Each structure stands twice: as C-alpha cells, then as structure tokens.
Amino acid sequence: MTHWIIMPIVLPAFLAPFIVLAARYHIGIQRVFSLAGVAALVVLSASLVWQVSDGSVLYYRLSDWAAPFGIVLVGDRLSTMMVLLTSVLALFVLLYAIGSGWDDRGRHFHALFQFQLMGILGAFLTGDLFNLFVFFEVLLIASYGLMIHAGGNERLRAGVQYVLFNLIGSTLFLFALGSIYAETGTLNMADLSNRVAMIGAEETVGIRIAAVLLLLVFAIKAALVPLHFWLPSSYAEAPAPVAALFAIMTKVGAYAIIRVYTMIFPPDLEATMGLHEVWLLPAALVSLAIGMIGVLAARKLDRLVAFSIIGSMGMVMVAISLFDPASIAAALYYIIHSTLAGAVLFLIADLVRTGRGNLDLTPQQPMIGTHMTAGMFFAGAIAMAGLPPLSGFLGKLLVLNASFEADLMVWVWAIVLGSSLVSVVGFARAGSVVFWKAHGTPVGEPVEGTGKPAALSYVAIGGLFALLVAHTVFAGKVHGYTTAIATELFDHKTYMSIVLETPGKLSDYKGGH
Amino acid sequence: MELLVASAIGVLTAAGIYLVLRLRTFPVILGMSLLTYAVNVFLFASGRLTIGAPPILSDDVTTYTDPLPQALVLTAIVISFGMTAVVVMISLGAYLGSDDDHVDDQPESTGSEASQ
Numbered sequence: 288m289t290h291w292i293i294m295p296i297v298l299p300a301f302l303a304p305f306i307v308l309a310a311r312y313h314i315g316i317q318r319v320f321s322l323a324g325v326a327a328l329v330v331l332s333a334s335l336v337w338q339v340s341d342g343s344v345l346y347y348r349l350s351d352w353a354a355p356f357g358i359v360l361v362g363d364r365l366s367t368m369m370v371l372l373t374s375v376l377a378l379f380v381l382l383y384a385i386g387s388g389w390d391d392r393g394r395h396f397h398a399l400f401q402f403q404l405m406g407i408l409g410a411f412l413t414g415d416l417f418n419l420f421v422f423f424e425v426l427l428i429a430s431y432g433l434m435i436h437a438g439g440n441e442r443l444r445a446g447v448q449y450v451l452f453n454l455i456g457s458t459l460f461l462f463a464l465g466s467i468y469a470e471t472g473t474l475n476m477a478d479l480s481n482r483v484a485m486i487g488a489e490e491t492v493g494i495r496i497a498a499v500l501l502l503l504v505f506a507i508k509a510a511l512v513p514l515h516f517w518l519p520s521s522y523a524e525a526p527a528p529v530a531a532l533f534a535i536m537t538k539v540g541a542y543a544i545i546r547v548y549t550m551i552f553p554p555d556l557e558a559t560m561g562l563h564e565v566w567l568l569p570a571a572l573v574s575l576a577i578g579m580i581g582v583l584a585a586r587k588l589d590r591l592v593a594f595s596i597i598g599s600m601g602m603v604m605v606a607i608s609l610f611d612p613a614s615i616a617a618a619l620y621y622i623i624h625s626t627l628a629g630a631v632l633f634l635i636a637d638l639v640r641t642g643r644g645n646l647d648l649t650p651q652q653p654m655i656g657t658h659m660t661a662g663m664f665f666a667g668a669i670a671m672a673g674l675p676p677l678s679g680f681l682g683k684l685l686v687l688n689a690s691f692e693a694d695l696m697v698w699v700w701a702i703v704l705g706s707s708l709v710s711v712v713g714f715a716r717a718g719s720v721v722f723w724k725a726h727g728t729p730v731g732e733p734v735e736g737t738g739k740p741a742a743l744s745y746v747a748i749g750g751l752f753a754l755l756v757a758h759t760v761f762a763g764k765v766h767g768y769t770t771a772i773a774t775e776l777f778d779h780k781t782y783m784s785i786v787l788e789t790p791g792k793l794s795d796y797k798g799g800h
Numbered sequence: 801m802e803l804l805v806a807s808a809i810g811v812l813t814a815a816g817i818y819l820v821l822r823l824r825t826f827p828v829i830l831g832m833s834l835l836t837y838a839v840n841v842f843l844f845a846s847g848r849l850t851i852g853a854p855p856i857l858s859d860d861v862t863t864y865t866d867p868l869p870q871a872l873v874l875t876a877i878v879i880s881f882g883m884t885a886v887v888v889m890i891s892l893g894a895y896l897g898s899d900d901d902h903v904d905d906q907p908e909s910t911g912s913e914a915s916q
Contacts, residue, residue, distance in 0.1 A: 417872060417875075421875065421879070424879045424883070427883075428882065428883065428886060431886055431890065435890060435893075438893075439897075440894070440897040440898045443890060443893050443894035443897055443898075444894050444898060444905075446890050446894065447825070447890055447891045447903060448903060448904070450883075450886065450887045450890055450891075451820075451828060451832065451887065451903060454832050454883055454887060455820065455832070455835070457879075457880075457883070458832075458835045458836060458839050461839040461842075461843060461876055462839055462842060464843070464872070465839070465842045465843040465845075465846040465869075466846070468843075468846045468847070468868070468869065468872070469845075469846035469847075469848075472866075520905070796857060
C-alpha cells in the first residue's frame with residue numbers, strides 16, 4: 288500500500304502549525320516555507336495524476352481498517368485531477384499574495400492558507416461522507432480566517448454573513464448524514480452505493496429526504512440560485528488572493544455533487560428519479576442567467592467578478608444536471624476553465640485597486656500601470672464571457688453539444704447563448720468605463736495609497752493565463768481525459784471493488800472482558 | 801421515548817430557525833447553537849434508541865447500542881463548539897467596528913452598496 292495519496296493532506300497539516308509555531312514573526316521565513324510546501328504539493332499531485340492516468344484507483348486505509356469500518360482515502364482520476372487543479376491554483380495565488388504584500392497585512396495568512404489547502408484536498412480525496420463533512424469544516428474554518436484577513440469593518444460584516452450561512456449549511460449537512468446513516472447504517476460512499484440500490488421501492492421516504500438535503504448542502508457550496516446569497520458580498524470583500532483561491536471552493540460543491548450523484552444516487556436510481564431534470568437543471572439555468580445579469584448590473588468591479596463566478600457555476604451546474612457521460616465530461620472541462628478564469632479576474636480586480644485606489648465603475652483618471660492591467664482585463668473578460676479564442680468558448684460549445692438530447696434543450700441553448708451576450712455587454716461596459724473613459728478625464732494628483740503593482744503579481748497572473756492558453760491549446764487531450772473520467776464515474780466497478788474488497792486489519796476478539 | 805426525543809428535536813429546530821431569522825447577531829448565534837443541539841440529538845438518535853445496552857462486544861450481552869453515532873456526535877459537538885467560538889469573535893468584531901449588530905445589509909448604513 289502506497290502512502291503517497293495521504294501526503295497532500297498531511298503536508299499542509301504539518302506545515303501550518305509549524306509556520307505558526309516556528310516562524311510567527313518572520314514573514315520571510317513564512318513565505319519560503321509556504322511556497323516550498325505548495326510547490327511540493329504541485330509535484331505530489333502531478334505524480335498522483337500520473338499514477339492513476341491509466342484508470343487505476345489509488346486507495347488508502349487509515350490505520351489499516353478496511354472499508355466500510357475505517358475511513359478510506361480514494362484517488363481516482365476525478366479526485367486527483369481536482370487535487371492537481373487546486374495545488375496549481377494555490378501556487379499562483381500564493382505568488383500573487385506574496386508579490387502584492389497581502390500576506391503581510393494581517394497575521395497568520397500562510398498558516399490559514401495551508402489549512403485551507405488541507406481541507407480542500409482532503410474533501411477531494413476522501414471516500415467517506417462523514418469525513419467529507421469534517422474536511423468541509425476544516426476548509427471552512429480556515430476560510431473564515433482568510434476571509435477577514437487584514438480586517439476592516441466592511442470585511443467583518445461580510446465575514447459574519449459568510450460564516451453564518453455556512454454554519455447553517457453545515458447543520459443541514461449533519462441532518463443529511465444522520466438520515467443517511469439511519470436509513471443505511473453506513474457512511475462509506477462505495478458501501479452506500481450498494482446499500483441504497485437495495486432499498487425497496489416502498490421504503491424510500493427517508494433516503495429521498497436525505498438525498499435532497501445533501502443536494503441542498505452541496506448547492507449552498509456551489510452557490511446555486513436561490514442559495515447563492517452568501518457569495519457576492521463575501522467574495523467581493525475578501526482579500527483578492529483569498530477570493531481567487533475561493534474560486535476552487537465553489538467547485539468543491541460541484542465535485543461533491545458529481546461524486547455523490549453518480550455513485551450513491553445515480554440518475555437511474557428510482558428513488559431519486561427526476562431530481563436532476565426537474566429541480567437541478569432549472570435552478571442551474573436561473574443561476575446562469577442571474578449571474579450574468581449581475582455582471583451587467585454591478586456597480587463595482589469586485590461585485591462584477593463575484594457575479595460572474597455565480598454565472599459560471601450556473602454553467603457548470605447546467606452541464607452536471609444533464610447527468611450523462613458527455614455532459615459530465617463537458618462540466619469537468621468547464622470546471623478547470625472557470626476556476627482559472629475566476630481566479631485571474633479577482634487578481635486583476637486587485638491590480639485595478641492597487642492602481643487607482645477603488646473599484647467603482649465610474650470614469651476616473653488613468654490608473655498606474657493602466658496598459659498592462661487593461662490588456663489583462665480584456666483577456667480575462669474574454670475567458671470568462673466565453674468568447675473565442677480562449678477555453679471558455681470551447682467549454683460552452685461542449686456543454687451545448689451535450690445538451691442536444693435533453694428535454695429542455697431549447698431553454699439550455701437560449702439561456703447559455705443569451706447570458707453569454709449579456710456577460711459580454713457587462714464586461715465591455717466595465718472595461719470601457721474603467722480603462723477607456725479614464726483617458727478623457729483630467730489628470731490630477733495621484734490618489735493616496737496607490738502604487739505600481741509588483742512584478743511578481745504580473746508573473747502570477749501571467750502564469751494563470753498561460754494555464755488558460757494551455758487549457759485551450761490542449762483542449763482535445765483534456766477533453767479526452769475528462770471523457771475518460773466521466774465514463775469511469777458512470778461505470779465505477781474498479782472503484783467499488785478496490786474499496787470494498789481489499790482486506791484490512793482484523794480486530795482480534797478474544798472474548799471476555 | 802421516541803416521541804419525546806423526536807419532539808425535542810423538532811422544538812429545538814423550530815426555535816433555532818425562529819431565532820436565526822431574527823437577523824440580529826445575538827439571537828442568530830443563540831439560534832445556531834439550538835440548531836446544533838438539535839442536530840446532535842438527531843445524529844445520536846440515528847443509531848436507534850437503546851437503553852442500558854453496551855456499545856462494545858462482550859460475551860454475556862445480546863443487545864448492543866450502535867457506537868458509531870456516538871463517535872459522530874462527539875466530532876460534531878467539537879466542531880460546532882469551535883465554530884460557535886469563531887462566529888462569536890467575528891460578530892463581536894463586526895459589532896464593535898460598525899456599532900450595528902444587524903446580520904443582513906442595511907440599506908442606509910452601506911451607502912454606495914445599497915443596490916446590493
């Protein structure tokens with residue numbers, strides 16, 4: 288049994304307290320360790336992806352107890368891909384945080400950052416529903432700290448809303464887990480998959496309630512309308528590198544929906560029939576529309592980006608809720624794209640803040656470093672709005688293509704294409720107000736507190752753009768890989784047999800006391 | 801006993817939701833605590849209610865209680881305790897900073913962001 292698969296969880300878990308205990312007053316040492324840790328994570332997760340790329344499944348029993356009694360970690364192609372995406376994103380976000388000096392504006396940024404990574408990576412790797420809850424809590428409690436990093440009244444207010452909303456989500460998650468355990472007597476995902484299929488047709492009341500509760504919890508995480516109200520203010524008020532890292536957090540919800548609703552409650556399960564077409568798809572379409580209308584209506588650049596995240600999550604959820612291999616493959620392709628594009632836009636919004644001091648969408652004098660920032664915003668907007676030549680366009684094409692067979696195909700096409708147009712107008716309006724109209728306004732004294740962004744900030748954003756370009760150029764390969772993932776998800780025999788049939792430690796009962 | 805436990809969970813949940821909907825920091829935190837108590841009892845009951853039965857294997861016992869929900873509840877209690885502490889600190893900071901304990905955005909106090 289190889290231990291590599293637990294390393295992405297153990298490494299940040301040890302690094303974070305080390306940073307707190309040993310390097311509390313030395314921001315330089317903190318940066319070195321944090322950066323080295325994330326770089327090691329990238330290498331680790333790349334090697335995990337390489338190990339499972341032939342369709343094998345990595346499997347780890349904690350304390351060697353066999354499933355379903357012990358907690359297991361499972362790395363198949365889907366989870367390792369998400370792990371790699373997270374660590375690569377974290378690397379560039381960390382570079383930006385160091386370059387822009389955000390990590391020095393409050394305390395313990397790097398320790399919280401590592402705990403956040405631990406939670407996210409654990410949520411991707413675990414094969415146990417209760418363990419998923421625990422990792423959700425780890426990532427949430429770290430995100431509470433990161434969200435209010437550097438303080439300020441507005442940020443604290445938004446932080447309270449964010450924390451309370453997520454606490455209610457966690458409570459709901461526990462209710463769902465309790466009902467699942469009461470109905471089936473297990474919380475291991477592979478074991479649940481077998482047992483849920485065995486529930487008789489007339490006894491499905493409890494499990495149906497549990498399935499819907501669980502979907503609600505994941506929909507809160509994925510910011511699906513009408514459960515999206517926590518997202519705009521918290522993402523807009525969070526420090527820019529934190530908001531960029533949060534771009535992966537909504538995808539944790541999407542990942543959990545893909546995992547649980549292909550494995551435990553597959554689309555052909557009679558008890559939960561209609562959950563996806565009747566409820567999830569309309570909600571996803573409304574999210575897409577509301578997100579992109581929000582882009583058009585926003586009065587500040589950070590709100591605009593936050594609403595574009597809601598819109599792109601709507602897009603991901605539209606693809607997921609069609610629930611066939613082609614649409615899941617499209618969703619996974621779009622998840623990678625929207626994570627990178629969302630992160631890039633949050634970082635660019637911070638460049639604007641650095642250059643002119645605020646993010647209001649009003650004509651002001653040209654900001655410092657306006658040419659570079661304007662060019663980057665242009666490219667980021669193209670990516671997010673889904674125009675050619677960047678990968679958002681290909682992702683939308685794949686989603687549209689996958690929806691050909693769907694009953695609501697007309698609605699999907701109308702809303703996807705209509706919302707694209709709305710978002711193009713929204714981004715164009717924001718870009719022209721912030722960058723073009725600036726040249727017509729009289730130049731006065733430079734605003735206090737502004738300055739030129741650091742070179743490292745540009746490197747971080749440039750790196751994310753390079754990934755987006757690579758995601759476009761190698762779209763065929765990536766889509767082939769996501770198609771393989773989707774096929775594997777709907778035919779999960781390897782996963783099941785490895786988790787349920789590998790023997791573990793036996794407890795030695797000698798009787799008596 | 802089932803009726804008693806079920807109605808207790810129901811009353812706790814209802815009171816928790818009512819308090820959360822008050823949208824002022826103090827009632828909301830109290831409501832969240834009531835909700836977590838409710839969910840803890842609910843988790844506990846998910847392994848079926850048994851009286852006076854041991855959770856550990858031994859030779860002279862025939863009925864057992866399920867030990868797993870107890871472990872789950874323990875985890876949930878610890879997590880919710882920590883979360884409550886965090887939310888108390890953050891909302892205290894927000895209240896002291898802005899002299900306002902509304903949880904939702906107030907149109908007049910947020911100025912230029914009233915549209916949101």
